[in-house]
Amino acid sequence: xNEAGTWGWSELMCDDPEKEKAFYSAVFDWGAVTNGEGAGAxxxxxxxxxxxxxxxxxxxxxxxxxxxxxxxxxxxDDIEEGLKKLExxxxxxxxxxxxxEPGIFAVVADPVGAAFNLFQPKP
Numbered sequence: 120x121n122e123a124g125t126w127g128w129s130e131l132m133c134d135d136p137e138k139e140k141a142f143y144s145a146v147f148d149w150g151a152v153t154n155g156e157g158a159g160a161x162x163x164x165x166x167x168x169x170x171x172x173x174x175x176x177x178x179x180x181x182x183x184x185x186x187x188x189x190x191x192x193x194x195x196d197d198i199e200e201g202l203k204k205l206e207x208x209x210x211x212x213x214x215x216x217x218x219x220e221p222g223i224f225a226v227v228a229d230p231v232g233a234a235f236n237l238f239q240p241k242p
Contacts, residue, residue, distance in 0.1 A: 127194040127238055131174040133187035136162060139174060191235050198223045198239040205237070 121127050133139045140151045140162065150165035151174075162174040177185065195201035198216050202225060206212065209230035216225045222240040229235070 121194060121240075123194050123196045125194055126191060127240075128192040129172040130190050130192070131172070131187065132177045132181075132190060133174065134177060135187075136160065136174055136176055139187070192224065192238040193235060195237050195239050198225060198237060201225075201237045201239070202227070 131139060131143075136153075140153075143149050143164065144151060148166075149171075150168075151162050152165055152170075153160050153162040155161055158176050158179070160176070163170040164172040164174065177187065202212055202216070205227055211228045211232075212225060213228060213234065214226035216223045222238055224236050224238045226234065226236055
C-alpha cells in the first residue's frame with residue numbers, strides 16, 4: 120500500500136456529501152473531517168484518527184445522470200512514465216496530470232474502459 124504499483128487512496132464522488140457522511144458513518148463507524156465549504160469542500164474519511172479515503176461533490180463537468188461512485192488511486196513513481204506505459208498497453212488518458220496539494224494525479228482507463236487514477240505523491 121502507498122508504494123508504486125499499489126493502491127493508495129479511494130475517493131467517493133457524490134451528489135450529496137452530507138447524506139453520504141451520515142450513511143458511511145452509520146454503516147462503518149467512519150469519522151469525517153471536512154475542509155472547505157460548498158462544492159469545493161473535501162472530506163477525509165477517518166478510522167481511529169487516521170485518514171483512509173476521501174469524498175467530494177461530483178464536479179460540475181460530470182454529466183448529471185452519472186451516478187455517485189468510488190474511484191481508486193494507484194501509486195506511481197513518475198506520472199509521465201506511468202501515462203506512457205498505460206497508453207502503450209492500450210489505456211486511455213481522460214484527464215491529463217493535474218497538481219493538487221499532496222501530489223499529481225491523472226484520470227485514466229484500462230483498455231476496456233474501467234476508470235481509475237494514477238497518483239504521484241510529492242516527495
